[in-house]
Amino acid sequence: METTDRETLRRFIEQVDPNAKVDALPDYVHDDIVLPADTLPNGRQGIEGLREHLEYLPTVIEYTSTVRQMVAEGDKVAAHIVIRGKQIGDFMGIPASGQEWAIEEMLIAQFRDGKISQVWRVADLLSLMQQLGAASSEAVGAES
Amino acid sequence: MSTTENRAAILRLYDAINSADQERIDREMAETVHPDVVLHTSLPTDAPGAEGMKERLAALRRAFPDFHLAVSDAIGEADKLVTRNTITGTHHGEEFGFAPTGRSFVIEEIMLYRFEHGRVVEINGVVDIFSQLQQLELLAV
Numbered sequence: 001m002e003t004t005d006r007e008t009l010r011r012f013i014e015q016v017d018p019n020a021k022v023d024a025l026p027d028y029v030h031d032d033i034v035l036p037a038d039t040l041p042n043g044r045q046g047i048e049g050l051r052e053h054l055e056y057l058p059t060v061i062e063y064t065s066t067v068r069q070m071v072a073e074g075d076k077v078a079a080h081i082v083i084r085g086k087q088i089g090d091f092m093g094i095p096a097s098g099q100e101w102a103i104e105e106m107l108i109a110q111f112r113d114g115k116i117s118q119v120w121r122v123a124d125l126l127s128l129m130q131q132l133g134a135a136s137s138e139a140v141g142a143e144s
Numbered sequence: 145m146s147t148t149e150n151r152a153a154i155l156r157l158y159d160a161i162n163s164a165d166q167e168r169i170d171r172e173m174a175e176t177v178h179p180d181v182v183l184h185t186s187l188p189t190d191a192p193g194a195e196g197m198k199e200r201l202a203a204l205r206r207a208f209p210d211f212h213l214a215v216s217d218a219i220g221e222a223d224k225l226v227t228r229n230t231i232t233g234t235h236h237g238e239e240f241g242f243a244p245t246g247r248s249f250v251i252e253e254i255m256l257y258r259f260e261h262g263r264v265v266e267i268n269g270v271v272d273i274f275s276q277l278q279q280l281e282l283l284a285v
Contacts, residue, residue: 038275069256069268071226073147073219078226080256080268104186106254106270108217108228120217120228122254124186125274135274135283 005111006070009077012116013065013107020054027115034118060089060096065105075112081105083123087132092125094134101131147220150259154225158213164205173198178263185255185269188240197267207244208233216252225257231271235280242282249279 012028015021031047039049041056057063063085071078084102087094105123109116129135153176160172177194189196204211210233217228234248255269277283 069224071219071221071224071256073221076217076219078219078254078256104184104268104270106226106256106268108219108226108254120252120254122252122270122272124270125272126277127186129274129283135277 004114005075005077005109006072008111008114009079009109009116010067010070012109013067013079013081017054018063018065020058022051022054025050025054029116030112033116036119036121060091061085061087076108076110078106078108081107091132092129092134094129094132097132099132101128103128103131147222147225149262150223150225150257151218151220153262154218154227154257154264155215158215158227158229161201162212164209164211166202169198169201176264178260178265181264182266185267186271186273203239204233207235207237207239209236210234223259225259226254227257228252228254240277240282242280245280245282247280249276251276251279 008028016024016028025047029047029050033045033047033050035043035045035049035053037043039053041052043049044052063083066082067079068082069080082102082104084100086100087097089096103124105121107119107121110118126135157172157176160168163169173194177197179194180192181194181197183189183192183197187200189200191199212232214230214232215227216230219226230250230252232248232250235245237244251272253269253271255267257264258266274283
């Protein structure tokens with residue numbers, strides 16, 4: 001079961017999500033999936049919230065995701081992901097720039113009957129903002 | 145080391161960090177973290193390895209005297225352990241070059257520890273510094 005969940009999550013991260021394959025969502029996630037509160041564009045929950053998310057992102061960024069490592073135990077699978085992309089639309093208040101970027105993300109998915117029931121994730125948005133030239137990085141980099 | 149022992153070691157380290165007791169932190173760091181640990185945590189450090197990690201922890205304690213880390217989830221497999229943590233603190237000292245704001249934050253981080261011969265040799269993690277700076281009102285985005 002764990003092997004299956006692991007493979008399901010990898011396919012979701014690398015194939016379904018970056019290609020916005022919304023029609024495939026019912027094969028991967030439960031209708032009542034719990035998403036992070038800051039899920040773009042408006043934090044809507046459930047499979048409809050995820051559908052909105054995957055339909056929104058391609059309007060602002062093009063990206064690919066690569067799973068670097070996975071750690072699985074019980075009903076949870078954690079993934080260390082590298083996301084590489086290009087900004088093509090207004091994104092988080094930043095005008096479209098065409099700027100290319102790469103950030104890391106850590107994600108934990110909880111599974112029930114082979115499908116994802118909840119997701120927790122932390123993406124390095126500060127690094128993204130710095131690469132898009134939107135966050136003043138001088139102060140944060142001052143110690144390094 | 146089993147995943148159970150790895151988990152216990154990281155939880156002991158977190159407890160020591162929360163205690164703010166430098167002797168305890170030094171002891172748990174020495175026991176759990178390899179001196180040449182490789183850090184990929186998006187946090188600036190002045191030195192590599194365990195020394196840099198200790199300096200970062202000390203800087204956090206100075207900036208946020210009530211700094212606290214609570215484990216929400218721990219997932220272990222083979223030589224790896226992932227923890228999802230909720231971090232809270234109030235900004236009473238200089239951090240990232242910013243003067244104290246007196247404001248508080250609640251953020252999440254997910255850390256992935258790789259063990260070798262009973263000690264952590266690599267840490268990959270993402271800390272939601274973006275949200276932290278937003279909550280401290282230190283980011284103009």
